Amino acid sequence: MSTSGQNSQRPQLLQAAVAAFHQPAVRYKILFTLGMLLIFRFVAHVPVPGVDRDALQNTFDNNAILGFLNIFSGGALENLSVAALGVYPYITATIVMQLATPMVPRLQALQQEGEAGRNKIQQYTHWLTVPLAVFQGYAQLVLIQQLGGITNIGFTGGNALTTLATIISLVAGTMFLVWLGELISENGVGNGISLIILGGIVAGLPGLIGRNIFTGTSAALSGLFLLAFVAISVVAFIVLFQEAQRRLPVQYARSTFKGGRMYRQQGQSFIPLRVNTAGMIPIIFATSIMIFPPVVAQFVAQTVDISWLASIAGFFQNAFSPTAILYWVGIFFLVVIFAFFYTMVVFQQQNLAENLQRQGGFIPGIRPGRPTQEYITRVLVRITWGGAIFLGIVSVTPFLVTSLTGVQALTISAAGLLIVVGVVLDTMRQIEAQMMMRNYEGFIS
Secondary structure, eight states: OOHHHHHHHSOOHHHHHHHHTTSHHHHHHHHHHHHHHHHHHHHTTOBOTTOOHHHHHHHHHTOHHHHHHHHHTTTHHHHTBTTTTTTHHHHHHHHHHHHHTTTOHHHHHHHTTTHHHHHHHHHHHHHHHHHHHHHHHHHHHHHHHHTTSOOOOSSSTTOHHHHHHHHHHHHHHHHHHHHHHHHHHHHSSSOHHHHHHHHHHHHHHHHHHHHHSOSSSOOOHHHHHHHHHHHHHHHHHHHHHHHOEEEEEEEEEEEEEETTEEEEEEEEEEEEEETTTTTTHHHHHHHHHHHHHHHHHHHHHHHOOOHHHHHHHHHHHHHTSTTSHHHHHHHHHHHHHHHHHHHHHHHHHHOHHHHHHHTTEEOTTSOTTHHHHHHHHHHHHHHHHHHHHHHHHHHTHHHHHHHHHOOOOOOOOHHHHHHHHHHHHHHHHHHHHHHHHHHHHHHHO
């Protein structure tokens, strides 16, 4: 059968999703994934001890920064549940390990040891997650206490035991979610950690829309239609750039012996360079940096009695609020910068030119070794401009949508949009791959 015939018979993504329920093994994987996500949503509604729900709700309703952070937790932070931190300490630990690997010789050696080395790095990532979760959990508890949402947080007086129990509950919730995510990756469909994040974002959307879709007694019908049009356009825009790639042709020279003589054969392949190699990481970096000034300013404004210092803190709190234009300008430029930085870091770790030369491959017209490395770098820089500007535009989309439509709904962040679209596409592709594998098994048997 020809390659074109095989491609024409490949099941489409949606068709594969529907047909998956007719395959017992694939159906089990899908149901297992849904079951783990259901457990996650149950845990997200289990609060830590001693929480005043009414005071906590009022605090989140009156603070834009906390509402912004609450989106990613799927409402778990607003409930101050044991899953309030989500899996974000683990995501932070993973990013730190990725950035540290090319700079630490020990980690470089582990990465080159294959599966055993990667498992060891994964173990280090789990260890690093714990102190990061402790720090993030305590920082969020102090911030919420300063805003009046909770009390009895601190290590002075009789609050030490309560604070320690709360922090341990938050850390345990994070590690439990990481364990659920790894179970999904092993026994379900898709990347478990990404699906946990997706579940939190999607679960928070109904309440977000219900609270914010009308700015007053009613919203303009034209604004709602414009909002729907922009939302569909942004999703299509994300899909286009997430799937876009530049394919560099590669040829492999192979020698075979036949009839006592040696023949050289040429095999052709390609290197797929993605336009958006960095994924959602630059937006996470940029958001983490830009959310830091207003959080610190808010903490200083409410704890310091010096008037001039409090006024400066109030200025930074307002200027870098998620509703201010300066915040989004900073987000755009930081996203572009981090997109190039993270792409170059990932590219250096892959050692494409060295691996090609080791396998006998070469790019036509380019000498192996350093010239190949320089050529791939030039191409990667050019296409990364497109990916970086794409990420920058997507990162400011929530602000632009709110300004255009006047509808205060769907203030979901750009990282949330990328996560939702990217995880859905990846999961559907994995379902399709599972279906194709089952079909081949049936054909062979």
